Amino acid sequence: MNTVGSRIKKLRKEKKLTQKELGKIAGVSDTAVVLWEKEVNVPKLENLQYIAPALGTTIDYIMYGKIDHSIEVEDYRPVSRMIPVLSDVQAGNWSNVQSVSKMDIEQWLPAPPNAGKNSYYMVVRGVSNFPHFKDGDFICIDPDIDIEYVQTGEMIVAQCDGDATFKALVKDYNKMYLQALNPNFQPNILELKENCVYKGKYVGKFEPSKKFI
Numbered sequence: 001m002n003t004v005g006s007r008i009k010k011l012r013k014e015k016k017l018t019q020k021e022l023g024k025i026a027g028v029s030d031t032a033v034v035l036w037e038k039e040v041n042v043p044k045l046e047n048l049q050y051i052a053p054a055l056g057t058t059i060d061y062i063m064y065g066k067i068d069h070s071i072e073v074e075d076y077r078p079v080s081r082m083i084p085v086l087s088d089v090q091a092g093n094w095s096n097v098q099s100v101s102k103m104d105i106e107q108w109l110p111a112p113p114n115a116g117k118n119s120y121y122m123v124v125r126g127v128s129n130f131p132h133f134k135d136g137d138f139i140c141i142d143p144d145i146d147i148e149y150v151q152t153g154e155m156i157v158a159q160c161d162g163d164a165t166f167k168a169l170v171k172d173y174n175k176m177y178l179q180a181l182n183p184n185f186q187p188n189i190l191e192l193k194e195n196c197v198y199k200g201k202y203v204g205k206f207e208p209s210k211k212f213i
Helices: 004-014 019-026 030-037 045-054 059-064 088-093
Strands: 082-084 108-110 120-123 138-142 155-160 163-172 175-179 189-191 196-206
Touching (some): 004 030, 004 059, 019 030, 019 045, 045 059
Antiparallel strands (some): 082 108, 120 138, 138 196, 155 196, 163 175, 175 189
16 A cells, blocks of 8 residues: 555665664654554654655655656755744743644744754844844744853843743853843843753844835
């Protein structure tokens, strides 16, 4: 039978990948791959965006068995990966692509080049980092970059007392601080205390099209 599971299994074996290896590529366990191949579950879009290139095929072929014979010249342009736009509350709970239900995500945007597999967008609120970041900007945050590897001057998101804040990290000996880029914003610098939880590093911004007249 030509099914989603059978196509994944056939392509995986052709690429000589184990279920564990394919799961690692997709960001899931090998058990999840087993359940795909047994037709118990179907891969989510965020999983398909990883496994289709790894299996040398398209999402349409995996899901529907469709092959576009009209394409005579191979298209080498990369397919944009879509990542979610999260609210402050959702971002506070986000740790990986399974942390927030797909049904609760209202907007997806193309990922910037440096985005990791668990990256997400947040919307900038306020003018604390103006003019570098404006109210309404879409900022991409990678939660998998450990704060140990974030350097002074790089932007991070931290959740303090339940509220998400976007500021520059300042490391000073054994202490860390959050600093606003807007010198007129007060308080301009705050100590990163125990009530603040690091949620990820800024890795890019989505630039929507603009009106020029």
